[in-house]
Amino acid sequence: MSLEKLSSQVLSIIADVTRHDVSTIFLNQSFDEIENFDSMERLNLFLRVENECHVQFTIEEIMKMETIKALISGIIEKQKISS
Amino acid sequence: MQKVAFLSNINMDPLKSHLRDMGIEDSHFSGYNQHLIDLINPSSIVYNDDVEIVYMHLDAAELLKDQFYTFPDVEAAVERIDDVLNAIKTFVTRCPHKYVIISNIVFPPHLFLTFLDLNTEYSFTKVEEAMNQRITDFLKDHSNVIIYDFDRIVKLHGYKVIYDEKYWYLGRIKYSQFGFQKILEELFHLIATFRGETKKVLVLDLDNTIWGGVIGEDGCGRIQLSEDGIGRIYRDFQKMIKALTRTGVVLAINSKNNEADALEAFNNVSMMHLKWDDFVVKKINWNNKVLNMQEIAEELKVSLDSMVFIDDNAFERDLVRQHLPEVCVPEFPDDLAQLNSWFVSGVVYPYFSKLHVTKEDLKKTEHYQRYMRRKEEEYTLELSDFIEALNIKLTLHKNDLNLKIRLTQLTQKTNQFNLTTKRYTEMEVTSFIENSNSDVYGLNYEDKYGAEGTIGEAIIHREGDVAVFDTYLISCRVIGRKVEEQFFFLILDDLKTKEVRSIKANYIPTKKNMLSKDFYKRIGMHEIKPNEFQADLDEILSHRGELLSLS
Structure with missing residues (x-):
């Protein structure tokens, strides 16, 4: 999957989880910068990303990821390893 | 619309996004581990008027807490489930018109006890059995509590795909996205079942569907039905179909064949488990199968959306789907070895699930066969002679709690002769029976061909000297024999x-x-x-003679 397509998929999941307009969410943002993004939504986000992007993160990896960019890099890294 | 409230001893929050995907925006969720307090506290969300169903999802390990990490103690474990059941009892006693759906207890397969579990008294398997037995026993006295078979979901899909332990440590979430999806699908399927949204008729093709081969070409000696190999798959399939008729499902045939060839197969193939008479309607001809489906619906007096059609031929399936979108036409499995598991999970579960089996269900095929024989006689006699010859006996039942399941089923299933089509749950029917200002009448029918059981129902609310008909319905099996009029007058006699x-x-x-x-x-x-209709009781009663006249 191309980086653009992956980014847009992740942004769309974040928009859905946080119920924000997707155009107001940017790749460089940290999760904390998205208004109302709470710890439950963060877990929901990872559950959905793992399911919909077909990757599996460890508990340590999830705890370390603080930005959307880090999440997308993490998915790319996992996909490289699995391919 | 009535809502479902979700209670649990673990975090079920991810269900919200699945509910949103289903277009359900405003379900109630209790706070994490607030499940018992919410049931007992009258100001909690579960007591809101718009909540119809409370779903209690229990995680076994979390229920036992530290007991789960020591040698199991059945008595102590049962006390934990009793705490939950006592809270449910308080809730359903206060809210007798609401329902509680409770998941059964499932322990994870990886237990530190290893082989001790099944070989010694220290056993989580025994704890699981005892806790589930406690829930089953509780149901006997609480008809508005229903068990949700979470154990089946775990067995069907596997523990490893339903659970995701990582999120337990991150946020008290036990399940994977897939797990949440399956939990919700099963829950809504159970709710649809208890609301009576199930099908009535299973229509089957013959060749390569209930037996292997083509009877017209292969003949009786070469069709596949046996105790081994592929023939065994079809024989087991037939056994499963036959068993389904015991839950009230009616069978019909829609097959492109010569009827004589098919009859010969049913009469002469020794491994044939289904019998010719198990099928109430048989359309075995060279007509378009769409036309045949319409005729089956017409002859059985059922709507097309109460029928499920199984055919191995993709062309025939698509044809029926395109022309009769109301008929459910499941895909036929590519791998024949999957036929029987597919039949249970892809046909029986989604279309024919039930929570109760009534006396009428057990004899449904016989009832329909008698109905078909009466119809044959109708064609040969004048209608009035036919009705007279039937020697109909009607029995009126009033506020009879023994009939509550059948009366509920009638409100949920009757479509054609149903003046208001109000669907009621068992609790609602019970409350009408028990209300001194309401009366629930049931009508039993019998004629020279046999007894049909309870086929009519009326629910009436009395306001002073005025009686208001809330529900008036008759099963389509007996329509057109003046039964609908006679039932009405029997009720009027009682109201007088x-x-x-x-x-x-x-x-x-x-x-x-x-x-x-x-x-x-x-x-x-x-x-x-x-x-909207109104009438003076004496005025209507004075018309009885002319309205019941057969001429």
Whole structure:
């Protein structure tokens, strides 16, 4: 999957989880910068990303990821390893 | 719309996004581990008027807490489930019209006890059995509590795909996205079942569907039905279909064949488990299968959306789907070895699930066979002679709690002769029976061909000397024999003893109840507004003779 397509998929999941307009969410943002993004939504986000992007993160990896960019890099890294 | 409230001893929050995907935006969720307090506290969300169903999802390990990490103690574990059941009892006693659905107890397969679990007294398997038995026993005294078979979900899909332990440590979430999805699918399927949204008729093709091969070409000696190999798959399939008829499902055949060839197969193939008479309607001809489906629906007096059609031929399936979108046409499995598991998970579960089996269900095929014989006689006799020859005996039952399951089923299933089509749950029917200002009448039917059981129902609310018909319905099996009129007059006779002077009723049109549109007018009631009727009781009773006359 191309980086653009992956980014847009992740942004769309974040928009859905946080119920924000997707155009107001940017790749460089940290999760904390998205208004109302709470710890439950963060877990929901990872559950959905793992399911919909077909990757599996460890508990340590999830705890370390603080930005959307880090999440997308993490998915790319996992996909490289699995391919 | 009535809502479902979700209670749990673990975090079920991810269900919200699945509910949103299903277009359900405003379900209630109790706070994490607030499940018992919410059931007991009258100001909690579960007591809101708009909550119809409370779903209690229990995680076994979390229920036991530290007991889960030590040698199991059955008695102590049962106390934990009793705490939950006592809270449910408090809730359903206070709210007898709400329902509680409770998941059964499932322990994870990786237990530190290893082989000790099944070989010694220290056993989580025994704890699981005892806790689940406790829940089953609780149901005997609480008809508005229903068990959700979470164990089946875990067994069907596997522990490893339903659970995701990582999120337990991150946020008290036990399940994967897939797990949440399956939990919700099963829950809504259970709710649809208890609301009576199930099918009535299973229509089957013959060649390469209930036996292997083509009877017209292969002949009786070469079709595949045996105790081994592929023939065994079809024989087991037939056994499963036959078993399904015991839950009230009616069978029909829709097959392109010569009828004589098919009959010969049913008569002469020794491994044939299904019998010719198990099928109430048989359309075995060279007609278009769409036409055959319509005729089957017409002859059984059922709507097309109460039928499921199974055919191995993709062309025939698509044809029926395209022309009759109301008929459910599941895909046929590519791998024949999957036929029987597919039949249970892809046909029985989604279309024919039940929570109760009534006496009428057990004899449904016989009832329909008698119905078909009566129809044959109808064609040869004048209608009045036919009705007279039937020697019909009607018995009126009033406020009979023993009939509550059947009466509930009738409100949920009857479409055509149903004046208001109000669907009621068992609890609602029970509350009408127990209310001193309401009466629930059931009508039992018997004729020279046999007894049909309870086929008519009326729910009436009395307001002073006025009786209001809330529900008036008759099963389509007996329509057209003056039963609908006779039932009405039997009720009026009873109302007269209660000093009722006038009656009110209304007709609520649906896509399916055109048959009953003119009933109240025909019986002599006055239409005071469109579809609203009123009449003086004595005036109607004076028309009894002419309305019941057969000539």
